[in-house]
Amino acid sequence: MKRILSLIMVTFLVAGAAKAQPAKRRAITAPATEQAKSSATDRASLMFPTTASMPDDVVWKRDIYRQLDLTKDKNAPMYYPVEPMGKQVNLFTYLFRLILTGRVTAYTYKLDGNESFAEKDKLEVKDMLERYGIYYEENDGKLTVADSDVPSAEATRYYIKESIYMDQRTGIFKTKVTALCPILMRGADEFSTDATPYPLFWVNYDDVAPWLAKLPMMPSNLNNVTNMTADDFFAMNRYEGKIYKTNNMQGKVLANYCPTDSDMVAEQTRIEKQINDFEKNVWGSGFLPDTTKKDSLDAEMAAKEEKATKKSSFFGSRSSKSKSSDTTTASSTAKKEKKEASEPANSSPRVSARRQRR
Secondary structure, eight states, rough: OOOHHHHHHHHHHHHHHHHHHHHHHHHHHHHHHHHHTTTTHHHHHSSSSOOOOOOOOOSSEEEEEEEEEETTTGGGGGOOOOSOBBTTHHHHHHHHHHHHHTTTTEOOOOTTOOOOOOOGGGOOOOHHHHHHHHHOEEEOOOOOOGGGGGGGGGEEEEEEEEEEEEEEETTTEEEEEEEEEEEHHHHHHHOOOOEEEEEEEEEEEEHHHHHHHHHHEEEOOOOOSOOHHHHHHHHOOOOOOEEEEETTTOBBBBBOOSSSHHHHHHHHHHHHHHHHHHHHHHHIIIIIHHHHHHHHHHHHHHHHHHHHHHHHHHHHHHHHHHHHHHHHHHHHHHHHHHHHSOOOOOOOOOOOOOOOOO
C-alpha cells in the first residue's frame, strides 16, 4: 500500500514539473524577446555609427524649427522614389516601416508643435492609421500596410528641429538635426489648390540615425549614383528650409507676430543674420581672427597710405614750383645787376630836351 502511494505521489510530482516547465521557459523567453527588440537600435548604431551627439554642457545653443518643401530640388532626395523601386524607398516610407515594425518609437505631435520624447507621449500606431485613413491589416496583433497604401506621395513637407551650438571642446560651431516630423499635404483637388498640412508624429533623430545610415540616397540630378545616405544628408545640412519657429520665452511662432509675408521674410532674414553675426563676433573676440575686421583695417591703412602719397606729391609739386620761381627771380636779378654794372658809375642820367618853335 505504501508503495502504491509513493508511486502516485511521484507521478503527480513529475506531471506538475512537466506542466510548470513550459511556463518557466515562456517567462524567460518573453523578456529576452522584448530585450532583443529594444536593443535593435543599439545593434544598428554599432553596425552603422553616426556622428556624436550634442554635449549637454554646451556654452551656447539656438534651437531653430524649419519647414522643408520636398518639391524643391535641394530636398528632392528625401522624396524620390515616391513608390518603392526594388530596394530603393524614400524617407517617409522608410520611417513608416520602422515605426510600424516597432524598431523606432514615434511620439505624438501636439497642438503647440513642440516635440516631447517622454514615455507618456509615445504614439499609438494603430490610432494614427485610423485617424488619417491609412488602410491596414491586423493579424495576431501585428499591423501590416501594403506599399500601395503607404501615403508617401502626400508626404511633401517635413518639420525639422535643428540646434546650432558651439562646442567648447573643439572650438567650432555645429548644426545638428535633433527631431523630424513628416507632414501629409491633403485637400488639394481640381476645385482647390490649397492643401491642408497634417503633421503625423515626431521622431528623435538620435533614435533613427543608425537606421538612416543604411538608407542610400541619390544626391542630385547631375549625379545618379546613390553614394550618400540619409544620415549624411542631414549631417552635412544639404537640405533647405524656411524658419517658422524658434525657442523663445513666450513660445511664439513667427506667424504670431509677423502679419504679412514681407514681415515673415524680414524676420527669417533677421534670425539667420543673428546666428551668423554671433559666430563671427565670437571668433573675432579672441578665438580666431575676424576676417571682416581685418579687411576693414587693411582698407583703412591703404586709404591712409594713399592720402599720404597724395599729400607728399602735392607738397613736392609746390616745392618744385617755388624752386622754379626762385630761379627765375634770381636770373632776372642777375641780369639787372649786370646791366647796372656795365653802365659808368659817374654818368649822369640822360636828359632829352625838345626844341621849342618860335
